[in-house]
Amino acid sequence: MSKQTYFLSTPIYYVNGSPHLGHAYTSTAADVLARWQRLRGLDVFFLTGTDEHGQKVEAAAKQAGIAPLEFANRVSDDFRDMAKQMNISNDDFIRTTEARHKASCQEIWRRIQANGFIELGAYEGYYAVRDEAYYDESETILKPDGTRVAASSGAPVEWVVEPSYFFKLSTFQDRLLAYYEQNPGFIAPTAKRNEIVSFVKSGLRDLSISRTKFSWGIPVPGDEAHVMYVWLDALVNYITACGFPDLEGPRGKFWPADLHLVGKEIIRFHAVYWPAFLMAANLPLPRRVFSHGWWTVEGEKMSKSLGNFIDVRPLTEEFGLDQVRYFLLREVPFGNDGDFSRKALVGRINADLANGLGNLAQRTLSFIAKNAEGVLPARGEMHEADHALLELAQNLPSRVAEAMDKLAFHEALDEVWRVIRAADTYIDSQAPWALRKTDAARMKAVLRMICEVLRVIGVVLQPFMPETMARLLEYLGIAPEARDLAGLDTPMVDLTPLPAPQGLFPRVTEAA
Ligand code: MSP
Numbered sequence: 001m002s003k004q005t006y007f008l009s010t011p012i013y014y015v016n017g018s019p020h021l022g023h024a025y026t027s028t029a030a031d032v033l034a035r036w037q038r039l040r041g042l043d044v045f046f047l048t049g050t051d052e053h054g055q056k057v058e059a060a061a062k063q064a065g066i067a068p069l070e071f072a073n074r075v076s077d078d079f080r081d082m083a084k085q086m087n088i089s090n091d092d093f094i095r096t097t098e099a100r101h102k103a104s105c106q107e108i109w110r111r112i113q114a115n116g117f118i119e120l121g122a123y124e125g126y127y128a129v130r131d132e133a134y135y136d137e138s139e140t141i142l143k144p145d146g147t148r149v150a151a152s153s154g155a156p157v158e159w160v161v162e163p164s165y166f167f168k169l170s171t172f173q174d175r176l177l178a179y180y181e182q183n184p185g186f187i188a189p190t191a192k193r194n195e196i197v198s199f200v201k202s203g204l205r206d207l208s209i210s211r212t213k214f215s216w217g218i219p220v221p222g223d224e225a226h227v228m229y230v231w232l233d234a235l236v237n238y239i240t241a242c243g244f245p246d247l248e249g250p251r252g253k254f255w256p257a258d259l260h261l262v263g264k265e266i267i268r269f270h271a272v273y274w275p276a277f278l279m280a281a282n283l284p285l286p287r288r289v290f291s292h293g294w295w296t297v298e299g300e301k302m303s304k305s306l307g308n309f310i311d312v313r314p315l316t317e318e319f320g321l322d323q324v325r326y327f328l329l330r331e332v333p334f335g336n337d338g339d340f341s342r343k344a345l346v347g348r349i350n351a352d353l354a355n356g357l358g359n360l361a362q363r364t365l366s367f368i369a370k371n372a373e374g375v376l377p378a379r380g381e382m383h384e385a386d387h388a389l390l391e392l393a394q395n396l397p398s399r400v401a402e403a404m405d406k407l408a409f410h411e412a413l414d415e416v417w418r419v420i421r422a423a424d425t426y427i428d429s430q431a432p433w434a435l436r437k438t439d440a441a442r443m444k445a446v447l448r449m450i451c452e453v454l455r456v457i458g459v460v461l462q463p464f465m466p467e468t469m470a471r472l473l474e475y476l477g478i479a480p481e482a483r484d485l486a487g488l489d490t491p492m493v494d495l496t497p498l499p500a501p502q503g504l505f506p507r508v509t510e511a512a
Contacts (some may be wrong), residue, residue, distance in 0.1 A: 019082040025392045039484050104236055296339045
């Protein structure tokens with residue numbers, strides 16, 4: 001039987017500026033999920049990439065004094081580098097300037113047009129280049145200085161009058177509402193779902209899907225004076241990567257997507273426009289769109305004017321990659337907004353990682369190296385406390401799975417730390433250091449229990465902290481091919497020689 005497939009994506013990132021904390025966050029969350037699904041044995045396709053067309057990128061290139069493609073090449077490489085440095089396990093990296101994507105977009109356009117959902121007209125209204133979005137006057141505010149901005153994002157808007165092709169979005173209102181109703185999990189979290197449902201209920205206007213004022217985009221088939229609206233171009237990336245128009249090819253099995261992970265400001269594009277485009281082209285719709293919150297930095301919004309964009313790469317060098325990945329997913333309930341501060345990062349590293357998991361592993365493994373011949377002790381007679389601890393650990397994967405299904409990464413981690421605390425309490429009450437003199441057999445049995453618990457913890461934490469957990473599992477003598485969830489069903493092998501353990505998470509001493 002062929003394996004169940006799972007296709008998930010990050011948004012494709014605009015190449016007008018360098019990668020920062022916000023991008024690293026979306027990518028890391030998606031990566032944790034991709035690794036989790038692989039751990040479950042699914043056939044995963046994990047996609048990320050860059051969004052390279054449109055007025056915003058064209059303007060940034062102009063400012064840099066180079067051609068748009070050269071500019072896009074440079075910044076796209078930087079995003080690729082970020083993915084590499086964050087240990088993002090994407091299976092493909094799509095760029096909207098690639099030939100495969102141009103072909104795919106033009107084919108989608110032709111299908112939507114053939115089905116009668118595109119018509120030529122003229123756009124007259126507001127446009128915000130920073131958001132690459134059209135706004136109704138009621139969605140803008142006039143500031144005291146006379147400039148007009150989008151109310152939701154604060155991006156300046158300009159008045160645009162130009163010939164444009166329109167997508168008949170208004171005809172999809174009922175079908176979209178029916179889809180949301182029949183697929184209650186399509187938009188998450190629930191608050192976002194409600195927001196989108198009431199937006200669609202309030203009435204949809206036809207959408208301008210081509211521009212004529214500039215040329216940095218994919219030409220409209222049959223009318224080269226127009227380039228496609230960058231959001232139509234961008235959204236199509238997800239199906240391009242599955243091989244569209246050839247969905248019979250090797251990647252075709254991954255469409256429709258299981259999950260589009262997006263930031264909250266772009267949910268409307270993914271939960272309204274994208275399904276409508278697909279309906280218009282008679283293509284299957286994605287199963288889920290999940291929107292996460294935004295980070296502020298030391299209490300401030302990241303912005304050009306404050307110059308406080310954080311690049312996480314130097315932080316990973318300073319504090320450790322897995323430490324930063326852990327922090328991003330533990331600090332804020334996924335879906336909520338959060339604040340990034342060095343103090344909070346250092347606090348989490350020391351409390352949860354160095355003193356929590358790191359200490360549990362180190363004191364157990366170094367004790368075995370010194371007092372139990374450096375091999376995995378055999379199980380002894382099971383005491384009540386052993387059963388209780390083991391049961392807690394054995395139930396951990398299913399509790400983590402429940403949280404991961406809801407993308408509640410913080411809850412998944414909470415479950416793991418509950419087990420870590422229980423293991424700490426167990427060691428303190430069993431006191432193997434005292435047993436060393438009085439009952440060496442029981443001492444070994446106790447150490448074996450902790451190793452079993454550490455194995456489960458190491459396995460389920462791999463998606464969050466892949467490198468460090470690979471080390472932990474190696475110290476426990478678990479072969480690389482036995483590190484997935486199914487591997488947990490195989491008993492650990494008595495007396496396996498264990499390599500000398502090294503500390504997993506150094507304490508950070510910086511004055512917080
Ligand atoms: N190009 C579009 C997406 C097209 S997808 C078909 C785009 N790109 S982006 O580069 O502006 O942002 C992409 C992602 O970064 C979004 O998910 C967004 O939420 C995330 N973040 C940008 N700043 C952020 C924070 N300050 N905090 C958390 N994530 C934020 O939008």
